[in-house]
Amino acid sequence: MTFADKKNIKLRLRLLNEQRLTRIRKLIERGLIESEKDVPEHAIPVDLDSSSLADLILPPAYYEDIEYDCVECGTHETWRAETQQYYFEVLKASPYSQAVRCPNCQATRKRSIQQNQQNKP
Ligand SMILES: [Zn+2]
DSSP: OOHHHHHHHHHHHHHHHHHHHHHHHHHHHTTSOSSGGGSOTTSEEOOTTTOGGGGSSSOOSEEOOEEEEOTTTOOEEEEOHHHHHIIIIISOOOTTOOOOSOHHHHHHHHHHHHHHHHHOO
16 A cells, blocks of 8 residues: 555545534534434434435434345345435435335346336337
């Protein structure tokens, strides 16, 4: 690893940490948590400015991995905190959305929906 690489990683980590603290400050202002300690190390604090979860009367303070069983095939899966963040902050999904299908069944379902649309006159 070069010196420049190390410097970049340090910079990225610092930015991530600043982002995390900014999010935590907003959560404290809104009264959802009392201090930084209320957000576990492994969790991602919710960004109240960009997350669709902020529309809820009582939004969760952070994303953390959620385990679930696929409704189609029963596979035990994890809905990762990072995926939830993408879902609610980038895709602005409904705050009531939940993962119910495993990635395989999601893909199968998507394909069959697409095929149905193509078959329409
Ligand atoms: Zn499945």
